[in-house]
Amino acid sequence: MLNPREVRSPEDARRIVEERNLSHVKVGLFDNDGVMRGKYMSRDKFFSALEHGFSFCDVVLGWDVKDQLYDNAQYTGWHTGYPDAPVRILPASCRAVPFEDDMLLFLAEFDRHAEAVCPRATLRRVVERCREAGFEPLAALEYEFFLFDESPDSAREKGFRNLKPFTPDWFGYSVLRNSVHAELYRDILDLGEQMDFPIEGLHTETGPGVLEAAITVDGAEAAADKAALFKTFIKVLAQRHGLMATFMAKWSGDYPGQSGHIHLSLRHADGGSSAFYDADAPQNMSAVQRQFLAGQQRLMPELLSLMAPTVNSYRRLVPGFWAPTDATWGVENRTAALRVIPGSDKSQRTEYRLGAADANPYLALAAALGSGLYGVLQKWEPGDPVAGNAYALEQPAELALPRTLWESAQRLKASEAARELFGNAFVEHFAASREWEEREYRRHVSDWELDRYFEII
Known part of the structure; x- marks a missing residue:
């Protein structure tokens, strides 16, 4: 068969x-x-x-x-x-x-x-442009997600407040947790194998009930399919276990946000060797990788709405919670938005650390890949890498990221690069959808406002 x-x-x-x-x-x-x-x-x-x-x-x-x-x-x-x-x-x-x-x-x-x-077709068009330029893009996505001992009904009955995490306390990389709950971990790993989003690494992260999974590298289109299926069927598996999984960027102000980091590299289509690796260059960074990095850095503020597509996304982009606040890059620096990972012909790559778990994998990857390719085609050069804590360093104004979804949507609409990469129809449609999302939020009266203003103001 x-x-x-x-x-x-x-x-x-x-x-x-x-x-x-x-x-x-x-x-x-x-x-x-x-x-x-x-x-x-x-x-x-x-x-x-x-x-x-x-x-x-x-x-x-x-x-x-x-x-x-x-x-x-x-x-x-x-x-x-x-x-x-x-x-x-x-x-x-x-x-x-x-x-x-x-x-x-x-x-x-x-x-x-x-x-x-179409989101998937938008990514495919970017991949086709990469191939026309002589490159084959490879990608791997990794996600953090929280698990709760709740059902869709119980979570709603509680108003999504005082939810019970799957496990208590902060306990990253815990062998205790993954041994006690070995059956669930095995089911997650088996699901990845059976549905062809094989998981390279799975561990607890910092926070109650939070896990991180790294999906195995593949061609860019296949990598996005794997990521999109992973997010969907982890939720299915959790509910079948009497649990709930969330990929919200920031479900609580008390805990770190949930990332959706993207690892990317280009290989030469004609020979298969890495277009990012140069053994004779500092940090093994080829000219192509530098230009790719420059495109990602320069266009990050313009394309942020594809990486941070919800109102909640911007709750995560605050200093000190493992999420970038400016379009910075560094070598093996996890406080920067872009992390260069030096390695061999096989492993030299960039990590787009800005991405959150709530992003559409097809569009997040289209933004990360498309901006990098744009930099290669324009032969841009990146600014200086950050050393130390990027959160504590003052950055040029042009590297500042939009602070709201509305601002991000306006930056996308005004981006000539976005229109060239993704097409006018996509830019207009997606920007309109983000404006709608922001307007829906503004119609909402939050618990914070009631507590702050109802009696006193």
């Missing part, structure tokens, strides 16, 4: 469904916020979709994480009537779903006119 990870073509996809005698398969795609949307599809419908594509209501590109409709988007809305958008199946994305007997999952992405605003 055909292994799901051996599926490459529509013919392979048809064969594996027939071999498993499935009446239905699961099909999913990712929206603006990186949330997986999908459905079960009958075998006959799936076979037809393999050849001709299928249609998906484009409202999934026109609503937020609470299914509330954007009122400021041009691509879709009441003015268009929310028509169906064309979608194509990606046969090589086939995965077995461990919890559902022989069930198979296939990823899809928006096609034709809808490609312009």
Whole structure:
């Protein structure tokens, strides 16, 4: 029988469904916020979709994480009537779903006119530009996430307050915790193997109930697929264990935020050697890596909304909590936004440490990769690296990051580089979606405001 990870073509996809005698398969795609949307599809419908594509209501590109409709988007809305958008199946994305007997999952992405605003297609266009420039991009993402001894119902009954963490206290890299809860850790590791997002490292982080997982390196598109599936199915696995997982950037003011760091390198397409490694250069940094780093540094303020896409993202970007506050870089310096990791031809890379766990993996990777490529094409040079505590050093004004989601959206709209990298349609649509998110927040009256103003003001 055909292994799901051996599926490459529509013919392979048809064969594996027939071999498993499935009446239905699961099909999913990712929206603006990186949330997986999908459905079960009958075998006959799936076979037809393999050849001709299928249609998906484009409202999934026109609503937020609470299914509330954007009122400021041009691509879709009441003015268009929310028509169906064309979608194509990606046969090589086939995965077995461990919890559902022989069930198979296939990823899809928006096609034709809808490609312009599709997150996965946006990353694919950046990858194609890398290849046109003679490079093959490799990436690996790592995520921190908190686990709670709660259910979706109990969390809501508590108003998301006084939630019980899966484990108590601060205990990073704990062998005690991963031994006591070995069954859950093993289930996470097995899930990664079964669904092809293999986990290179898994450990407790600093904070009650927080774990960090590093996903194995792959080509950029595949790495984003792995990350997006990881985030989705860790939540599934947690709930099946009677737990809840969150990838919020900052769920509590008492604990560090949750990162989504991105490791990136380029290899020469014609020979396979590292484009970042130069044994004769300081820190083994080739000219290409320096230019790549310069692009990431210079464009970071303009592309921040792709890395920090929620109001909550900006709760994390404060000094002293392991999150950068300016577009800085350093060599093996974890207080900088960009960390150069010297190594060999195989391991020389950059780590984009600004990223948070709440970002859409496709768009975060598109920003990290696209900005680096832009620097290579422009032959930019980075500023000086920071030494010591980057939080304590005063940086030039042009390296300052936007402090709010609204400001980030305005910087994106005004960015010529963003429009060249991602297209006008994407920039306008995504910026509008972030403006909507900020406006939704401003309609909310917080507990802090009630406590501060209700009686006294």
